[in-house]
Amino acid sequence: MIRFAALFNTIDQSTKTNAKVAALADYFDSAPDEDRMWTMALFSGRRPKRAVTTTKLREWAAETADIPLWLFEESYPIVGDLAETIALVLPLSETTNDDSLTQWITRLRDASQTDDAARKAFVLVAWETLGGTERFVFNKLITGGFRMGVSQKLMTRALSKATGKAEAELAHRLMGNWHPDHTSWHALIEADDAAVDASRPYPFYLAYALEGPPDALGAPENWRAEWKWDGIRGQLILRDGQHFVWSRGEELMTDRFPELARSVDFLPPGTVLDGELLVWHPHSDSPASFNALQKRIGRKTVPKKLLADAPVVLHAYDLLEWQGEDLRDAPFAERRKILEELCAPLPVAAPVRLSPQLEFTKWDELADLRDVARDENAEGIMLKRSDSPYLVGRKKGDWWKWKLAPLTIDAVMIYAQAGHGRRANLFTDFTFAVWDGNELVPFAKAYSGLTDAEFREITKWVRKNTLQRFGPVRQVTPHHVFEIAFEGIQASPRHKSGVALRFPRMSRWRQDKPLQEANTLEDLNDMLRIYG
Amino acid sequence: MNSSPALTFTERGIYCAAGDFHIDPWRPVARALITHGHADHARSGHGHYLATHAALPVMRHRLGDIDAQGIAFGETIRIGDASVSFHPAGHVPGSAQIRVEVGREVWVASGDYKTEPDGLSEPFEPLKCHHFITESTFGLPVFRWQAQTHVAAQINAWWAKCAAEGKTAFLGAYALGKAQRLLSMLDPEIGPILTHGAVEATNAVLRQQGLPLPDTLGVTPETDHKAQKGALVLAPPSALGSAWARKFGPQETAFVSGWMQLRGVRRRRAGDRGFVISDHADWNGLLTAIKETGAENIYVTHGYTEIFTRYLNENGWHAQVVPTEFEGESLDAEGSE
Numbered sequence: 001m002i003r004f005a006a007l008f009n010t011i012d013q014s015t016k017t018n019a020k021v022a023a024l025a026d027y028f029d030s031a032p033d034e035d036r037m038w039t040m041a042l043f044s045g046r047r048p049k050r051a052v053t054t055t056k057l058r059e060w061a062a063e064t065a066d067i068p069l070w071l072f073e074e075s076y077p078i079v080g081d082l083a084e085t086i087a088l089v090l091p092l093s094e095t096t097n098d099d100s101l102t103q104w105i106t107r108l109r110d111a112s113q114t115d116d117a118a119r120k121a122f123v124l125v126a127w128e129t130l131g132g133t134e135r136f137v138f139n140k141l142i143t144g145g146f147r148m149g150v151s152q153k154l155m156t157r158a159l160s161k162a163t164g165k166a167e168a169e170l171a172h173r174l175m176g177n178w179h180p181d182h183t184s185w186h187a188l189i190e191a192d193d194a195a196v197d198a199s200r201p202y203p204f205y206l207a208y209a210l211e212g213p214p215d216a217l218g219a220p221e222n223w224r225a226e227w228k229w230d231g232i233r234g235q236l237i238l239r240d241g242q243h244f245v246w247s248r249g250e251e252l253m254t255d256r257f258p259e260l261a262r263s264v265d266f267l268p269p270g271t272v273l274d275g276e277l278l279v280w281h282p283h284s285d286s287p288a289s290f291n292a293l294q295k296r297i298g299r300k301t302v303p304k305k306l307l308a309d310a311p312v313v314l315h316a317y318d319l320l321e322w323q324g325e326d327l328r329d330a331p332f333a334e335r336r337k338i339l340e341e342l343c344a345p346l347p348v349a350a351p352v353r354l355s356p357q358l359e360f361t362k363w364d365e366l367a368d369l370r371d372v373a374r375d376e377n378a379e380g381i382m383l384k385r386s387d388s389p390y391l392v393g394r395k396k397g398d399w400w401k402w403k404l405a406p407l408t409i410d411a412v413m414i415y416a417q418a419g420h421g422r423r424a425n426l427f428t429d430f431t432f433a434v435w436d437g438n439e440l441v442p443f444a445k446a447y448s449g450l451t452d453a454e455f456r457e458i459t460k461w462v463r464k465n466t467l468q469r470f471g472p473v474r475q476v477t478p479h480h481v482f483e484i485a486f487e488g489i490q491a492s493p494r495h496k497s498g499v500a501l502r503f504p505r506m507s508r509w510r511q512d513k514p515l516q517e518a519n520t521l522e523d524l525n526d527m528l529r530i531y532g
Numbered sequence: 533m534n535s536s537p538a539l540t541f542t543e544r545g546i547y548c549a550a551g552d553f554h555i556d557p558w559r560p561v562a563r564a565l566i567t568h569g570h571a572d573h574a575r576s577g578h579g580h581y582l583a584t585h586a587a588l589p590v591m592r593h594r595l596g597d598i599d600a601q602g603i604a605f606g607e608t609i610r611i612g613d614a615s616v617s618f619h620p621a622g623h624v625p626g627s628a629q630i631r632v633e634v635g636r637e638v639w640v641a642s643g644d645y646k647t648e649p650d651g652l653s654e655p656f657e658p659l660k661c662h663h664f665i666t667e668s669t670f671g672l673p674v675f676r677w678q679a680q681t682h683v684a685a686q687i688n689a690w691w692a693k694c695a696a697e698g699k700t701a702f703l704g705a706y707a708l709g710k711a712q713r714l715l716s717m718l719d720p721e722i723g724p725i726l727t728h729g730a731v732e733a734t735n736a737v738l739r740q741q742g743l744p745l746p747d748t749l750g751v752t753p754e755t756d757h758k759a760q761k762g763a764l765v766l767a768p769p770s771a772l773g774s775a776w777a778r779k780f781g782p783q784e785t786a787f788v789s790g791w792m793q794l795r796g797v798r799r800r801r802a803g804d805r806g807f808v809i810s811d812h813a814d815w816n817g818l819l820t821a822i823k824e825t826g827a828e829n830i831y832v833t834h835g836y837t838e839i840f841t842r843y844l845n846e847n848g849w850h851a852q853v854v855p856t857e858f859e860g861e862s863l864d865a866e867g868s869e
Contacts, residue, residue, distance in 0.1 A: 012795070067673050068846065074839045075672045080796050088674035088793070160650055424794055425862070464857060469838065 002246035003031065004039065004101040005133040011150060017230070020150065024158030034102040036189070037180040040159075043143075043150045046179055048105050051112035052119055052142055054082060055214060060120055064127060065089040080420040083139030090127050090135070097129040108141055139382050139514045152203070171392050176200035177252065198239040200305060200321050201246040202272065202328065203392040207382060212403060214363050214383060222330065222386055224319055225358040225366055227378035228401050230290045230487075232277040232297065232417060236314050236352065238264060239324075240269045245277075255300060257312050259351045266350045267342065270324030273392075275316035282311070282348060286377045290502070291490055316343060316356040317382075320390060328390035332398075335390070373404055374531065379487065380404045407486040407527060409519045410510055412440055413480045416462045417473050426455045427474075430506075432484055434497070436521040440478055444486070444496035449506035449518065458509075481518050483508035489524075490532050497521060499528050538614065539641065539663065541854045542829070544682050546641055546665065550634040551614035551824035553582075553640045565616065567643025568627035569594060569708055572859045584618050586626030586654070589737045590708055605654060621645035622656030624709030625743055639663040640825060640831040644860070646810065647817040650680060650713050652743065658824035665831045666822060668810040669860030670790050671840035677790070677814045684717035687807055690786060695723050695762030700780040704769035704787045704803070707734045709811050711766050714788060715745050723762030726751050728776075735743055749799040757781065766837050772803060790814070790861050814863050822849070 010023040028036050041047070062072040072089060079085040099107075104126075113391070115505045116315050120252050123142075130138050140146060156170045163170070170189070177199050180190055210217075217223060234253065237244040245253045254260075257277060278287040279296065292310050296302065319339040320328055327335050336357075343354035358381065360366040380403035389399035411432035419428035429447040433440035452459070468475040485507035492500035535589045545557030545564075548572025560577035567573050567583075569590040574583070583591060583599035588602045603609065605628065609618040613635075618628035621643055628674050629642040638661040645667070649655040666849040687703070694701040705711045707730040715735075718725060727735060732750035739745055749755075751765065757779045771777055772785045785803030792798050798806035813821060822830060822844070830851040832841045837853040844851035 012799070065673060068843075071673060071839065071843055076668065078672060078836075079674055079794055084795055085674060088676075092676065092678075176544050420796070423798060423800070425791055459860075463859070466855065469853075472838070 001011075001101055001104050001129070001134050001137065002095060002098050003027075004035065005095075005137050008137055008146075009133050009326075014448040017154060019152060020159045021161060024150070024155065025161035028151075028159055028162035032100065032102070034180070035100055036190045037183075037185050038101055038105055040155065040174070041180050042091075043155055044147045044152060044174065045145070047144045048109055048141060048143065048232075049112060051108045051145065054121060054143060055167065056116070056120070057082070057086060057123070057139075057142065060123060061086040061089060061127075063070070064124065065091070077420045078418070078424050080424065083136055083143045086139050087136040093128060093131040093135075095129070095131045096136045101163060104138065105141060149318075159189065165189070167335065168392055172200070173201045175203055175250065176246075198242060199237060199244040199252070201235045201237060201244070201250070201325075202274075202390075204233065204235070204248050204274070205391045205399060206248075206394040207401040208394060208396050209361045210383065210400040211400040214366065214400070217383065217400070220361060220363055220366070224336065224361060224384045224386055225356070225369075226355055226382050226384075227376055228380040228403065229276040229278055229285065229287065229315060229355070229380045230377060231276040231293055234275060234314060235320070236260060236273045237321075238267055238269050242267055256296065256302065256304060258307070259312050260314060262349075262351050263314075266346055266352065268323070270321060272321035273314065273316040273320070273339075273352065274318035274320055275314045275352075278315055279310045279313050280313050280353075286375075287315075289490070290379060290488065294324060310352075314352045316352055317355040318390060319395040331387040331389065331491070332384050333386040370404065406487055406507070407489065407525060407531060408483050408485045408507060408512060409434065409527070410481050410517070411444065411484050412478050412515060412518045413476065413482060414440055414442060414478055415473050416458075416476055423455070425459075428455055430482075432482065432504075433478075434519050434521050434524055435516075441497050441521055443495065443499060443521075444484055444501050444504040446482075446484060446504045446506050449485070450509065454509055478515060481510040481512055481513040481515060482506045488531065489528050491528060497524065499524055499532075537639075537663070538632055538637045539639045539665070541856070547752065548611075548614050548632055548634070551611035551632070553611055553614075554578075555630055555632075556643060556858070563611075565630055566591065567621065567630060567641065568624055570624070570644070572857065573643055581785070582616075583685070584626050585627050586741060587628065588626075589741050590626065590734065593733070593737045594766060619657045620654035622647060622649065622653050625712065625738060627709075629655060629657070629659060631661065637662055639664040639665070640827075642667070642821070644669070644812055644858075645821065646813045647821055648677065648680065648813075650716075652663070652713050652716050653709075653811075654821050656821070658821065661754055661825050661827050663829045663831065664822060664825045664827035665833060665854075666818065667812065667858065667860060668818060668832050668835035668837055668840035670810065670814050671818055671832075671836040673815045675793055675814045676816055677793075677808060677810060680717065680809070683807055683809050687714070687717065687786070687837075688722060688789075689721045690784075690805055690807075691764050692722050694764075694784050698761075698782060700760065700783040701764040702772055702777055702780075702783055702803075703764060703766050703786040704772045704785065705731075705766060707731045710788060711735070712738055712743065712745055713809070714766060715748065718746070718764065720746050723764060724749060724760060726755075726763050726765045728765070728767035728771050730768050730771075749869070751776075759785060802850070810861055832856055834860050 007027045011020045014020050058072055062069045076085045111119050126138050128359055156167045159170045160167045176197055233248040235246040244258055245257055247253050279292040280287045294309055319335045322338055373380055383400040386396040411434055413430050414433045415431035416427040417429040418424055432444050433442045452473050462476055466474045467478045472520050486501040486504040488502035490500055544559040544561055548554040553565055554561045555565045556567055556573040557564050562579040564578035565582045570585050574591050576595050585602040588600055604617055605618055605620055608615055615633040619630045621627040621629045623644040629640050632639045640659050640661040643658055647656045691701045705714050711731045713820050727748045727750050735745055786805035788807045788809045792806035794809045828850055830844050830849050831854045833854055833856040839853045841853050
């Protein structure tokens with residue numbers, strides 16, 4: 001554990017990618033097989049089954065620290081991380097135990113088979129014999145989630161450095177359903193004939209946002225355009241008579257979208273499609289809003305009624321594997337051509353459809369299309385270079401997303417709350433209101449979009465202009481106007497204003513705008529009528 | 533006991549009616565008693581200032597020509613019907629807690645304080661009182677400081693590593709207090725210690741009043757940046773990563789603050805490293821200080837005021853939050869600390 005904690009520290013303390021890659025590569029080069037497997041697993045979001053509930057952990061931590069539970073609970077949001085909060089409140093101690101990462105994970109799983117008293121005894125001994133980062137890492141093993149700036153890309157770079165294998169190959173090997181319990185370092189990373197798991201997806205290729213007009217991209221004839229759908233990116237895999245659906249976050253979603261099971265009836269094995277999962281009613285011209293899809297996300301089993309109310313189809317826009325061959329190095333135009341032939345005979349009842357391309361010869365024409373994207377329930381336009389291969393990860397140059405300008409409204413800040421974690425010492429969470437006659441009606445919360453310097457300035461101001469405190473929330477003098485940008489608006493009886501915004505954030509601090517000139521509830525309702 | 537308390541909290545600051553003076557006021561007043569020279573406690577515009585002899589030089593340096601009077605630690609003077617004395621707060625050199633006695637009622641306004649001796653500031657002196665005014669900048673049980681020697685070893689190890697790799701080590705710290713404390717913790721055997729102009733100016737003031745600080749070299753436009761092999765540069769946080777700093781070539785930066793205890797803040801603000809050193813009391817320090825006063829009534833001025841106050845009330849004190857404009861330990865360049 002000391003070795004893993006040291007790796008963790010080096011990565012955590014460094015802001016430089018090269019230093020992180022070097023530390024990881026060094027670890028992969030020298031750590032025992034089981035430990036490096038678990039390290040890869042942990043850094044890619046695979047974790048041991050939770051052995052202890054977080055409720056118990058919090059109780060035991062407060063008890064060991066000799067503080068009331070409420071005080072622990074108040075500290076937690078300020079620190080922003082449960083594992084860290086526990087590590088910080090416990091009595092200081094030095095690490096006296098040097099069992100390996102895998103040994104600790106094994107012990108943790110053994111503990112999950114025992115009763116509460118034995119589990120508690122195990123955890124308390126761990127806290128006593130582990131100090132500093134080791135203690136924090138141990139808590140992380142239980143609470144899960146090593147989000148620490150080790151992207152898949154960074155890990156594959158380090159692995160490539162340690163093993164001499166190409167990054168793209170490693171990226172593919174690391175995708176999918178592997179787990180340290182069921183595979184070995186040799187089988188996953190080294191074996192030449194690694195039997196490709198039927199479910200293994202390809203790493204997604206991600207577009208960069210296009211700032212400014214597309215003229216800078218060169219001649220329009222070298223580019224293909226399509227709607228940028230507001231759904232969930234998904235990869236549909238058809239191999240060996242089975243089908244698998246993967247999200248961009250590498251989550252297997254096959255069971256959540258049972259409609260796609262029928263795709264095996266329409267498409268041959270050895271086919272992998274990249275596309276957008278959308279709620280699209282059979283006879284509608286455009287997909288339903290993201291709101292409809294949201295009802296499906298997070299449901300592991302889908303009731304029949306919901307299946308009928310919110311049917312999902314895959315709008316395919318790329319073909320990654322065809323007749324069992326990896327097509328990713330072929331130019332986009334070629335992949336697209338086969339995809340079109342493949343989709344042409346599909347009946348309306350098929351759960352897969354071709355995502356159409358937009359016709360244009362000049363950039364101006366495309367700009368006009370973009371202006372009406374909202375009518376199609378699209379959130380902008382995707383641009384893909386005709387001769388581009390399908391790359392791994394976010395790469396600049398061949399794929400661009402040209403998003404719609406967000407909707408905006410000018411609103412008054414009326415409540416402020418301190419942030420947590422990295423922003424614990426600043427006021428960053430604000431509630432905004434619009435005018436309803438002489439009254440200010442709250443309608444949205446936002447906590448992003450300002451610079452650090454702006455957050456510091458507003459923090460100073462909040463301290464001096466607090467009218468009332470409600471626990472951590474401060475009501476402030478209505479004075480500052482902010483432009484709030486958002487992606488969508490819908491009616492919501494749960495909110496006092498009657499509307500809910502999608503992804504609201506502060507796009508501008510309108511220091512130039514007097515309080516009275518902020519927008520009104522009527523303006524918001526107009527937007528609801530148009531875009532809701 | 534008087535029906536009206538000796539100290540009250542007004543829009544201008546902490547006020548003593550019996551002596552007609554304010555303590556660390558944030559709006560201009562006729563007579564101000566100042567605990568220490570940080571900007572959120574010693575503001576400009578007051579008619580007359582009273583502070584410890586050790587705090588005055590820095591205040592004059594920062595506030596310019598002020599009408600001020602010095603007082604020794606432990607010396608009692610009479611102002612109107614109030615007896616007033618200043619006692620070490622251990623926050624920065626010269627910083628004081630102000631004890632006010634009216635009738636038989638004793639109040640202590642502690643300003644900012646820490647209980648751990650830092651080897652440079654006059655060590656914190658516990659005072660018996662009925663009413664204690666305290667900060668709570670780090671008033672959560674997650675804030676507990678390691679011994680200074682422990683962190684000194686971490687900082688020196690980091691500096692030595694930078695020196696070995698041919699990098700200049702930049703340490704971000706406030707010009708008054710933290711910078712000098714760090715100076716006393718650094719191992720001059722590792723390499724030369726350079727200072728930014730703002731730090732060096734404060735060093736000069738403190739050296740002149742007799743504070744034992746190691747030798748430093750102020751960076752000037754004439755400094756030969758490439759010749760400073762293995763150097764450590766002490767600079768205000770705002771100077772880290774600036775054009776001024778980049779002239780030194782390959783470098784690492786570290787930030788020193790109590791906030792570095794939180795991984796999230798460390799990752800956002802620390803540059804390459806974050807070291808946990810604060811001139812404010814940690815959780816245990818706050819509770820020990822409060823217990824030692826023997827006071828029943830506690831007024832919490834800044835920091836995690838609501839949470840800290842609730843904890844005190846559950847443990848037998850009469851505690852309340854009093855809104856002030858003190859800022860505690862800030863991470864801003866222009867912050868007050």
